[in-house]
Amino acid sequence: MIPGVTLELILYATALGLVIIGLAGVVLSSHLFRMVLALVIAEAGANLMLVLSGYRWDAVAPILLQRAEQPAMVDPVPQAMVLTAIVIGVGIQALAVSILIRIRQRYGNLKRRDVAEKMDAEIAASAGIRRDISQDAPLGERPLSPLPAHSAESRGGDA
Amino acid sequence: MSEVELWIALILGIMMLSSAVLALVVKNHLAAVAAASVVSLGLALLFALMRAPDVAMTEAAVGAGLSSLILALALRRLGLWQIDSGSENSNLLSASSKGKDDA
Numbered sequence: 001m002i003p004g005v006t007l008e009l010i011l012y013a014t015a016l017g018l019v020i021i022g023l024a025g026v027v028l029s030s031h032l033f034r035m036v037l038a039l040v041i042a043e044a045g046a047n048l049m050l051v052l053s054g055y056r057w058d059a060v061a062p063i064l065l066q067r068a069e070q071p072a073m074v075d076p077v078p079q080a081m082v083l084t085a086i087v088i089g090v091g092i093q094a095l096a097v098s099i100l101i102r103i104r105q106r107y108g109n110l111k112r113r114d115v116a117e118k119m120d121a122e123i124a125a126s127a128g129i130r131r132d133i134s135q136d137a138p139l140g141e142r143p144l145s146p147l148p149a150h151s152a153e154s155r156g157g158d159a
Numbered sequence: 160m161s162e163v164e165l166w167i168a169l170i171l172g173i174m175m176l177s178s179a180v181l182a183l184v185v186k187n188h189l190a191a192v193a194a195a196s197v198v199s200l201g202l203a204l205l206f207a208l209m210r211a212p213d214v215a216m217t218e219a220a221v222g223a224g225l226s227s228l229i230l231a232l233a234l235r236r237l238g239l240w241q242i243d244s245g246s247e248n249s250n251l252l253s254a255s256s257k258g259k260d261d262a
Contacts, residue, residue: 007165011205014172018179018198025183033188033239037195040226041179044202047218051211057161061210079211086217090226097233104237 011052018045032103032110036096043089047082054078164208171208175201188239192230199223 022042029035054075062076104110107118124131175198182194199222206215234240 005165007161007168010165010168010172011209014168014175014205017172017176021176021179021183029183033234033237034183034191037182037191037230040195040230041182041198044198044222048202048205051206051209051214055209059210061212074210079214082211082214083217086214086222090221090229093226094229097229100233101236110237110239 007057008052008055011048011055015045015049015052018042018048021045030112032100032112032115035112036093036100039096040089040093043085043092047085047089050078050082050085168205168208171201171204175205187241188234189231189242192227192234195230196223196227199226 019042022038022040022045025038025041026035029038054077056072056074059072059074062073062079064070100110103115107115109115121131178194178197178201182191182198185191185194199218203215203219203223206212206218231240
C-alpha cells in the first residue's frame with residue numbers, strides 16, 4: 001500500500017466525492033426523478049462524513065462492558081445523529097416522490113425544462129399578465145419612474 | 160488488520176463512487192434506482208467497518224431496503240418502470256448519451 005494513504009483519508013475522499021456527485025446531479029440533471037436520486041446520494045455522503053467525525057482507528061464500538069478498564073470507544077453522539085438522519089432521509093424521499101407523482105399528474109411528464117415552462121405559463125395565466133419570455137430584459141415599464149431633478153434638489157435643500 | 164481494512168475501504172469507496180456516477184448517467188430509471196441502492200449498501204458496510212454497527216443495521220434495512228422499495232414503487236406510479244431499455248438497443252450506457260441530447 002502507498003505510504004501516507006490512511007483509512008481516514010480514503011473514507012473522507014469517499015464522503016466528499018459522494019456529496020460532490022450528489023450536488024452536481026441535483027444541479028445538472030434534466031429529469032426530476034434523477035434529481036431525487038442525486039439528493040439520496042448526497043445525503044449518503046453527508047451521513048458518512050458525520051460518522052467519520054467521531055471515528056478513531058484504535059477504538060472499539062461504543063458498547064459499555066462490565067469490565068474494570070473500559071477501552072477507548074468511537075464517539076457515539078454522531079452515530080445517534082446519523083441514525084436519526086437516515087430515517088428522516090427516507091421521509092424526505094417519500095415526500096419528494098409524492099410531489100413527483102403530483103407533478104406528473106398535473107403536467108404529464110417530468111422533464112425539468114418542460115415542467116418549468118408549463119409552470120411559468122400557469123403562473124402568468126393565473127396572475128393575468130403576459131408571460132415574460134426573456135430572461136434578460138423584463139417585460140413592460142419600470143415600476144417606479146425616477147424622481148425629477150428639481151424635486152430631488154428641493155428635498156435636499158429642506159433637509 | 161489495519162491493512163485489510165484499508166483495502167476493504169478502498170474497494171468499497173471506488174465501488175460507491177462509480178455506482179453513484181452510474182446512478183446519474185444510466186438511462187433506465189430502474190437501473191438508476193438499483194445503483195443508488197448499491198451506494199446505500201456500500202455505505203452500510205463502511206459503517207460496520209467504522210465500528211458503528213447500529214447505524215450499519217439501520218442503513219442496510221432502511222436506506223438500502225425501504226428507500227429503494229419506495230423509489231421503485233414510485234417508478235411504477237410515474238410510468239417510468241421498464242425492465243428493457245428498448246428492443247434494438249439493450250445497452251444501458253450507449254442509450255444514455257442519446258437520451259441526454261434530446262432531453
